[in-house]
Amino acid sequence: MMAGPPLTPVEMRRYARHFSLPEIGETGQRRLKAARVLLVGAGGLGSPAALYLAAGGVGVIGIVDDDRVDESNLQRQILYGTQAIGRPKGEAAEERLRDLNPHVRIERFDARLTSGNALGILREFDVIVDGSDNFPTRYLVNDACVLLGKPDVYGAIFRFEGQVSVFAHREAPCYRCLFRDPPPPELIPSCEQAGVLGVVPGIIGSLQALEVMKLATGAGQPLVGRLLLFDGLLARFRELPIRRDPACPVCGDHPTIRELIDYDAFCGTPAPLADEVEITVASLRQLLAESRAVQLVDVREPWEWSICRLDGANLIPLRELPQRFGELEASRPVVAYCHTGQRSLIARQFLMAQGYGSVRSLRGGVDSWSREIDPDMPRY
Ligand SMILES: [Zn+2]
Structure with missing residues (x-):
């Protein structure tokens, strides 16, 4: 191992506590400097x-x-x-x-x-x-x-x-x-x-x-x-x-x-998904304006819900979904959302496996909603 460059008097004072350690000492300090x-x-x-x-x-x-x-x-x-x-x-x-x-x-x-x-x-x-x-x-x-x-x-x-x-x-x-x-x-x-x-x-x-x-x-x-x-x-x-x-x-x-x-x-970073899997924020806004039939489910945690949420949504945190999915009607379309669109994809997968006919995940979550649709919505 190389000795490393010499230390200046100023450096000697600064690192003084290292010099009393036999395992480090001046040699070790010069190696650190190098x-x-x-x-x-x-x-x-x-x-x-x-x-x-x-x-x-x-x-x-x-x-x-x-x-x-x-x-x-x-x-x-x-x-x-x-x-x-x-x-x-x-x-x-x-x-x-x-x-x-x-x-x-x-x-x-x-x-x-x-x-x-x-x-x-x-x-x-x-x-x-x-x-x-x-x-x-x-x-x-x-x-x-x-x-x-x-x-x-x-x-x-x-x-x-x-x-x-x-x-x-x-x-x-x-x-x-x-x-x-x-x-x-x-x-x-x-x-x-x-x-x-x-x-x-x-x-x-x-x-x-x-x-x-x-x-x-x-x-x-x-x-x-x-x-x-x-x-x-x-x-x-x-x-x-x-x-x-x-x-x-x-x-x-x-x-x-x-x-x-x-x-x-x-590492399998997901590629963009098909339209029946995800919905964009722009399409969701249009859908909400046209029809009252869609059920919005927020699968985030309560602390996130308290920061911001979409109008008309129900909060069912992802971890509670296996016990509470019955609160959603299987015959009506569902849009799930979270912060960035990852957890809502898992929620979609779960609901589809329970026999729900139409479940989509909001691409980009509330983060995209606040960027693209409603800049007044707080981001976190
Ligand atoms: Zn190896």
Whole structure:
């Protein structure tokens, strides 16, 4: 491992608490200064990771994110303050990190990571932190790390739970060794449906930062071949051993994936659906104006209903539908809607299986309704 560039007296003072640690010391600090770490996503996981990596003196921090700060991000994305609402995340993150530690260089990629740009971006960094919140990006980061031989410091969260591991590091297994195929898209709950307690990504993202610092300095035992599971409600950590799968399509003995693929297609991001499955907001407005026969059912949660709703709708949250679908008449057409049109598709599938003749899902949900039909309807 390289020694890294010398530290200035100012840096020596700033990182003094690291020098008393024999596993880090001046050598470790110089290695941190030499390190180039890429954060894929500057959200719930990327926020604490970025803050600790910058504070700890990682020389270059790259940030890939094309999103803007939304008010509903602030409950967990601690890189951003109220003043940052509406601003590009990369820009706001850079400003915050510069203030935290001016000795660190930030390299921004205000773009979505794609199969087209991933290898070019990742190639320039030593360690990759996966802070993404979706399966296509997760598989993309994993495959790119395997192809380039870079460690993928993985983290994921769900409600009160999280998991961390270091994939693709030397002989380490990769994400595909553990999860060969993505879950079907209809089984993936949207974030507003699943929810997350803000401190949970704080814990998982901090563990990712710790793994990065260990990899960069050589201290300790990285989470290689181990999946660390955290249950926040029980305050319990567990560990699963994971092995490299010789039949893994990307890191196995006879890999079939030798270049990046179309990850949206691989993860089954749904193509536009037929007219008998979905209805557009414009068609629904026309339908409601012409006829009173249509039954509108809102399958969101009560807290979402209290923010906004369509006139004449009945609230039956998706989870209550199996007990309450009898409230809807099977002989009249039904239009189901939710926030963005995912849950209402599941509701449609369920109702059709119960023998309902005409059930359509509102494409884009109330979000599209407020964008295209009624700008006074609050968005969330
Ligand atoms: Zn693998």
